[in-house]
Amino acid sequence: MKATHKLLFVLCPVLVLASIYYSSWKLHLHVWGQKPQKDAEESTVVQTKVAEVKRIAEMETDITVGRIVGSVYDKQGFLLQLDTKLSLELTYKYGNLSKDECKPGYVKAKMSSIYPKFMKSAPMFLDRNFKRLAKVSSYLPPFGFKTQEKIIDNILSETKNYGLGEELDSHGCKRCIIVGNGGILSNKSLGVRIDGYDVVVRLNEAPVSGYSRDVGTKTTMRITYPEGAIQKPENYEKDSLFVFSAFKPLDFKWLRQMVYKEKLVRK
DSSP: OOHHHHHHHHHHHHHHHHHHHHHHHHHHHHHHHHHHHHHHHHHHHHHHHHHHHHHHHHHHHHHHTTOOOSOOBOTTSOBSSOOOSOOHHHHHHHTTSOTTSOOTTHHHHHHHHHOTTOOTTOOSSOOTTGGGOHHHHTSOTTTOOTTOHHHHHHHHTTOSOSSSOHHHHTOSOOOEEEEOSSSTTTTOOOHHHHHTSSEEEEETTOOOTTOHHHHOSOOSEEEEOGGGSOSOGGGSOTTSEEEEOOOSHHHHHHHHHHHTTOOOOOO
16 A cells, blocks of 8 residues: 555544534534523523512512502592401401491591592582582582582572471481482382381482382482472472482573472573
């Protein structure tokens, strides 16, 4: 064998081995060179999860101890989520009273928890001093009485009383119930129970005559507006209050015509 042939015979295996070794080294470098980046990603994910769990745990702790997380009231000041459970204060004060027993101050306290801006001293009905209600007077009907001050003052000048009457006003606590006219009380025989309340409120044309077994006979007040009012005066209960609820300026004119017994003018 020639010397050149021997040299090539020796170099070929060496080059093959070198090529295999180099390829193996590059492959090893590529695979293991990516590992630190993967470890970093896993570490980041783990750290993120830990931080998220910690944040959730802190939020749960805030809620548990009673700290406010975010807004709980809307823009008007009403509680966003109503809780039917009584507060500790109300539970302590009213928890031992029976279901049918009158609870002095309960409604005011409950309303204040739902709407902190609730005016506890606000009158039930408008009286001659209605203009002192500055916030209400700045809104148009039905949210206020802006532009209607003169006609309201005119109507109230003919009003004899501005409350429920001497007997009911003298009660320190009054149990009230509102009866509609949707027919849900039909064949329920709840008339006696309804009459057991101090104040029975009926809406619009809610019937009584012929349905006393289901709806009772007592009517303390009837809240209505022109379109929903009983049209025949003789159908009103003589010992009940007519409570007017206005929705538009024309409603005030209608009431004035009723009070002064003026002829109705339709436009």
